[in-house]
Amino acid sequence: MNKANLYKHSNGLQRRDAKQTIEEFSHVLQWRSDGRDSLLDIGCGSGDVTIDFLLPILPPNYQRLVGVDLSQEMVTFARQQYPYSRISFDKFDLGLDIEKQQFRSAEPFDHITSFYCLHWVQNQERAIQNMYKLLKPDGDMLLVFLAQNPIFEIYKQMSQSKKWAKYMTDVDHFISPYQYSKNPADQFGKLLYANGFTEYSVEIREKFFVFEGIELLKKSVKAVNPFIERIPTHDQDAFFDDYLNLVIKMHLALDDIHTNSNACRFLTPYKLMIAYARK
Template structure:
């Protein structure tokens, strides 16, 4: 995932979903009346989703926009690409960390995240940190991530192959913590409540993305596969070929179709996946303390 420029070219799925979801939630996000909004994005990668789809929604006089990522290389790439944008910066942050940096606590009106939280095994810690990022007066978050995806099953199959097992010993760390959940909506809703959010809406969306051709599929794997950088470069193509073979064995290949660019037949691959889309609001500290004193522990689940 450290190949920032490749990821930027290969993240069609992320861009497609982020665009649609932000269009839906643009009027639901609680924008400040004075236009001085501060927003932090979790897992910004190369920054193009944040800057293409979130940035345009901000009031012209927004206070600050902070993109974060666990990867130093991604952050460096994003800062270089968007250095001309005022009041905008990218910095390293592990949202699943045990201790959130003090300078980030309570500074933001909004937190967004697209296609990141499925990489975070400790969702409880991540949501606690997101809650702490929001201002004490309250704020909201929009979180979008994979509940399940066939790529996780592909990883498990490749891990069972002696050729690749050595490079994939921690495979479970790269499978969504909700992938095997029998009720991911209920599970994530409970985690939001435990973090302190009092208004939340969680939905599970079933989506399908089609990769046009083997090269498109391989480019996507190159961009997002966390194991490839561990494998010697001379074996990369072999790994990618094995990846495609597993995808075909899982019946995720469609019939050959005509490629009008070079007049040849090409393979198409389908990827059915389930997406968690969650919107939640933080209660002002005074309200949370009052509810706590009254012994009200369970949060309401609807939007007001």
């Protein structure tokens, strides 16, 4: 449960963007007149975004709130942290056929949300097809995920290093499908339309986040890095050192790291995809 707990305490960027998006777009969701809404949150991670930001916008008499994640560790952690009667957490892979999974909450929902999940799914068409199936008629969804981020370029460069290549042979599976797209919003919109969504909007927001100090950057990297657990413990610090060197090489360090490493700030500029669609 170490990684789930680490993620919960180092996901400031993800929490900020989820909170801002929910505050801006929650009024767009097509809420039921009787207040008996059901909502599926895909890629719930440690569950804190689901509980802190989604639960408060649901009507008091909502029917059910379900968080799902590919990681069983995250699901188990969320269940332990938030044992509420109308809230459940389950394992689910958005990139696989629903019928091939033991997904206990496959009954369609009024709403689907997803924050910082879809960029991990290489089969984008399957993901959209699954979400379409999991929505009721007139159901809608709000999606937030990375189109482009320097972290993916860092992964790519590190995978070409002789030292780390053997741990990163599948690096392309962990790079956003839109990282090198010239028009990611148009690309995703066409996928939505081709798979049944005729009412939708997609936009790209250029954003940035500043990590205050090396330790915060290190915790954040470890919390989301898909390769770190493959690397022997005694080599993990060296992996982060090489990661940090690339950050500096890409001019993302705002201060001189040699002057005061603890106070050094690191800039992360990125493009965020925000999509709304109605079935």
